[in-house]
Amino acid sequence: MTPILAAAALTAATVLTGLVAGLYYSFAMSVMPGLARADDRTFLETLRHINAAILNGWFALGFVGAPVLQVVAAVAVPFVPGGAAALPWLAAAFLCYVVTLLVTFRVNVPLNNALDAGGPAEGGPADAQRRRDFEAQWVRFNVVRAVFATASLASAAGGVLAYGLGTAG
Template sequence: MPALRTVVLFGATLTTGLGAGLFYSYACSVMPGLARADDRSFVEVMQQINVAILNGWFMLSFLGALVLIGVAGVLELRGGSGSRGVLLWIAAAAAFQLAMLVITGVVNVPLNNRLAAAGAPDHIADPAAVRAAFETTWVRWNVVRALTCTAAFACVAWALRLSARTPAAR
C-alpha cells in the first residue's frame, strides 16, 4: 500500500505540474504573443486554440490532477504516512486545484464560448469589439489560474516530499 500511495501522489504531482506549466506558458508567451496580432488574427487563433485544446492529453492533466489529488488524500486518510502534514498539504493542493477549475468554469469557458459564438473571423463585422470583450478578462483570470495551479503543484510536491521522509512511507 505505501507504494500505491507514492505512485498516486507522484501522478498527482506530475499532472498538477503539467497544468501549472500550461497556464504559465499561456501567461508568459501565448497571450503576450497574440497581443501583438491584429484583431481578426487574434480572434481566429484563439478560436482555433479553444477547439484544439479539448483533447484527452489536456483533460488528463486538467481533470486528472484533481482526481489523483483526491485519491492521494483518501489513501493518506486510510493508512498513510502517519504524518498529518502530508494530508494537510494534499488538502491545500486540492483546494487550489478546485479553485482553478471553478475559475475556468465561471470565467474562461464562458468567454471562450462567447468568442466561438461570434462566428468565423472573416464574417465578424467588428473583430476589435469581439477581442475587447474577451482578451483583458481572459488574460487576467488565466494569470490567476496559473498562480492557483502553481500553488497546487507546490503543495502536492511538498506532500510527496514529506511522504517520502516518513518511516511509514518506506
Template sequence: MSTLSEIVLIAAVIAAGLIAGLFYAYTCSVMPGLARADARTYVTGMREINVAILNGWFALSFGGAPLLAAVAAALHFKSDLRAALPWIIAGFVLLLVMLVVTMAVNVPLNNVLEAGFDGDNTDFEALRSKFEGVWERWNLVRTIAGIGGFGALVGGLIAHVRA
C-alpha cells in the same frame, strides 16, 4: 497501501505540474504573442486554440490533477502518512480553484468568442475587447492556483517520503 499512496501522489504531482505549466505558458508566451497580433488574427488564433486544446492529453492533466490529489488525500487520511495530508489537501483545493475558474470564467468567455464569430462579418475589434482583458486576468488567477497546487503537492510528496 503505502505503495498505492505513493503512486497516486506522484501521478498527482505530475498532472499538476503539466497543467500548471500549460497555464504558465499561456501567461508568459501565448497571450503576449497573440496580443501583438491584429484583432482578426487574435480572435482566429484563440478560436483555433480553443478547439485544439480539447483533447485527451489536456483532459488527463486538467481533470486528472485535482482528481488524483483528492484520491491521494483519501489514501493519506487513514494511514501513518498523515504528515503529508495538509499539503495534499492544500494542493487539491488550489487545483479545484484552477478548475472552477476555468469552467466558470475562461470557458464561458471562449463560448462568447465562438458565438460572436460570424466569418468575415465579424467585428473582430469588438469581439476581442469583450474577451482579451478579462480572459487574461482570470488566466493569471488559474495559473497562480495551478502553480500553488503543484507546489503544495510537491510539499506533500516530500512530507510523504520523510514519514
C-alpha cells in the same frame, strides 16, 4: 493500500498538477503576450483554433486527473505509517486546484464560448470589439489560474516531501 501505490498516486497527482500549471503559465508568459502583438483577425482566429484543439483526451487526462488523483492520494496516504504527514499539503493542493476550476468554468470557458459563438473573424471593426470583450478579462483570469495552479503544484510537492520524510525509516 501499499506504500508504493500511495506514493504512485501522490506522484501522479503532482505531475498532472504540474502539467496543468505549466499550461496556464505558458499562456500567461508567451501565448497571450505573443497574440497581443497580432492583429484582431489573427488573434480571434488563433484562439478559436486553440479552443478547438485543446478539447482532447490528453488535456482532459491532466485537467481532470490532477484533482482526482489528489483526492485518491489523500485517501491513500493515511494508510501508510507516517503518510498522514502529506494530508495538509494535499488538502491545500486540492483547494488551490478547485479555485482554478472555478475560475475556468465561471470566467475563461464562458469567454471562450462567446468567442467561438461569434464565428470566424471577418477582418473588420466587429473583430476589434470582440477582442476587447475577450482579451483583458481572459488574460487577467488566466493569470489567477496560473497562480493558483502553481500554488496547487507547490502544495502537492510539499505533500511528496512530507510523505517521504514521514515514511522514511
